Amino acid sequence: MMPVPLSLADQLENALPQTQCTKCGYPACRPYAEAIADGTASYNQCPPGGQEGIQRLAHILGKPLIALDTSHGHERERPVAVIEEAYCIGCTLCIQACPVDAIIGAPKQMHTIITALCTGCDLCVAPCPVDCISMLPLTSGKTGWDAWSAEQASHARQQFHFRQQRLLREKQDNDERLAAKAAAKLIALEAEPALSPEEIASKERKKAIIAAAIERARLKKLQTQPEDNKE
Numbered sequence: 001m002m003p004v005p006l007s008l009a010d011q012l013e014n015a016l017p018q019t020q021c022t023k024c025g026y027p028a029c030r031p032y033a034e035a036i037a038d039g040t041a042s043y044n045q046c047p048p049g050g051q052e053g054i055q056r057l058a059h060i061l062g063k064p065l066i067a068l069d070t071s072h073g074h075e076r077e078r079p080v081a082v083i084e085e086a087y088c089i090g091c092t093l094c095i096q097a098c099p100v101d102a103i104i105g106a107p108k109q110m111h112t113i114i115t116a117l118c119t120g121c122d123l124c125v126a127p128c129p130v131d132c133i134s135m136l137p138l139t140s141g142k143t144g145w146d147a148w149s150a151e152q153a154s155h156a157r158q159q160f161h162f163r164q165q166r167l168l169r170e171k172q173d174n175d176e177r178l179a180a181k182a183a184a185k186l187i188a189l190e191a192e193p194a195l196s197p198e199e200i201a202s203k204e205r206k207k208a209i210i211a212a213a214i215e216r217a218r219l220k221k222l223q224t225q226p227e228d229n230k231e
Helices: 008-014 029-037 050-061 093-097 150-191 197-224
Strands: 079-083 133-137
Touching (some): 008 029, 008 050
Antiparallel strands (some): 079 133
């Protein structure tokens, strides 16, 4: 079989460093690539890719080389996050902010950075309530794609996708737990005696609210299922 040609957005995404840093103004590298492809974003908004990254994007687009838009940040040595562990309070806000699951720890326990996974995105710094996270330069004068490799970019993209899938699973599991609790409460309401018209009306209102919540959960689950699994 002939390989399926890559879309313009696919080609542009492959030229991005996959740091998922949001400095371009988009929530991840893929939305930025799509915005460049449809003409709603310029191809010079990615500081981690630097001037070499702009050149790669310009080549794909058949456009001239332009300077980095420094309103999105400056090209710099690739940094890595470091937690000053003595001051970490275990709030988990940095873990929630990290787009590639490069931070490990538990609530009220010390956290630490997995240096090999860190993309230097800076997203963990601002949420830290005790200011114990620093970004330290790692690449000794090398910036942009000179400080990053295609292998690292590919691995970062995989980590980002793994995290997105994990968050989706966790949300689905939580929704299912809530739906099960609602169903149990509905059964309990059905079993309760209602002696007066006011109690009957109140009971019916509660049942209607719970039934509506269960239906919303059912519809939401259908929306997240693959087409083949929908009945």
